[in-house]
Amino acid sequence: xxxxxxxxxxxxxxxxxxxxxxxxxxxxxxxxxxxxxxxxxxxxxxxxxxxxxxxxxxx
Numbered sequence: 001x002x003x004x005x006x007x008x009x010x011x012x013x014x015x016x017x018x019x020x021x022x023x024x025x026x027x028x029x030x031x032x033x034x035x036x037x038x039x040x041x042x043x044x045x046x047x048x049x050x051x052x053x054x055x056x057x058x059x
Contacts, residue, residue: 010041029053
């Protein structure tokens with residue numbers, strides 16, 4: 001996984017940002033969204049961000 005790959009261009013949220021939010025205690029997509037602002041504007045990244053969050057939470 002490339003931690004610098006941008007998932008949400010609107011808020012410049014990367015894969016690493018999502019992983020960090022989970023490492024810091026986020027346990028759902030809603031909490032990741034609150035911590036990183038991923039998918040809070042246009043929503044085009046929501047599907048990708050949810051999939052990544054689910055994958056990282058399963059680890």
